[in-house]
Amino acid sequence: MEQDRITIIIPVYNVESYLAECLDSAVGQSWKNTEILLVDDGSTDGSGAICDSYALKDARVRVLHKRNGGVSAARNDALDMATGRFVTFIDSDDWIDPDTCRAAYEAMEEHGADAVLWPYLREMGDKTKKRELFPEDVRIFEGDEGKDSVRDNIQRRMIGLVGEELLHPDSADSLVSVCMKLYRTSIIRDNGLRFVDLKEIGSSEDALFNLEYFGHVKKCVYINRYLYHYRRTNAASVTTKYRPQLYSQWDRLYDRMEDYIESNHLGESYRTALDNRIALGLIGHGFNELNSGAGTLEQIRKIRYIISRERYQRACRNLDLRYFPIHWKVFFLCGKRKSATGIWILSRTMEMLRKL
Incomplete structure (x- = not known):
């Protein structure tokens, strides 16, 4: 070499x-x-x-x-x-x-x-x-x-x-x-x-x-x-293709990060960072379900399943909202309160604005 x-x-x-x-x-x-x-x-x-x-x-x-x-x-x-x-x-x-x-x-x-x-x-x-x-x-x-x-x-x-x-x-x-x-x-x-x-x-x-x-x-x-x-x-x-496996794939990603944190005895800031990543990941999940081609009720059902998981609930509870503009504060409050309809509406609105 x-x-x-x-x-x-x-x-x-x-x-x-x-x-x-x-x-x-x-x-x-x-x-x-x-x-x-x-x-x-x-x-x-x-x-x-x-x-x-x-x-x-x-x-x-x-x-x-x-x-x-x-x-x-x-x-x-x-x-x-x-x-x-x-x-x-x-x-x-x-x-x-x-x-x-x-x-x-x-x-x-x-x-x-x-x-x-x-x-x-x-x-x-x-x-x-x-x-x-x-x-x-x-x-x-x-x-x-x-x-x-x-x-x-x-x-x-x-x-x-x-x-x-x-x-x-x-x-x-x-x-x-x-x-x-x-x-x-x-x-x-x-x-x-x-x-x-x-x-x-x-x-x-x-x-x-x-x-x-x-x-x-x-x-x-x-x-x-x-x-x-x-x-x-x-x-x-740049793709808007629906990714049906995204939820399980990101679960495996978070598992890998969690295992690394635990096996290397890393500090609380690493745990907080992972929770914040998981909470922010709800944005990606919202946009992904909009691309599924399914009806509105089915999209909302999928979002509700994701945000009801303890991993996402913990992340939303722990996310410090002081640093976000108002629309993202509302988005993550919807996640915390398990309002799949709210997340769907906000995701849909932001998707429409992004295309203007």
């Missing part, structure tokens, strides 16, 4: 319209000691051929073609292939700045860190929006306790938000992604870290991976450079 090589992992599935921009940004890094692992996850468009064309032009590019198995399996396959001392990830419809690998490597080495994090730009056609994680130009997180600890500032937030963090719920998504980070390959391999199949947990495979990874991190560095470009104009990536 080369001492300063960075492995760039890019899972690829049916993104031929955007793939060249992503791959150009990877091969065009000012830090040249990279390997670029492209996992063609059973693409049915021209994505696989585009991957092969880049491999023919650049010896640093390696391509694995496989049957479709999902993004988690694709990333795991690439981790098995990686020869770099460090690993970073890019989604195949996004792109990175030319100095991304250099900036991350230099921060990692300068501070003797186990991880480097940076913010991103949300690209929406002709509009760009910054997604800042922390206000400082450089911030060091170290240890298990204190205002700059890895545990409370980074690891715990992989489970969920607490206190004033609830004022900015989108910051959780920004931090949870495995993109916008540089990892040590040795930590991943020494601890057998893997991505969990989305068929099992429904979402948040990045959160589970990072939850475990940052449990082994002694020091990490945040650099306030907007090096990653997250594309939001790909219609194929």
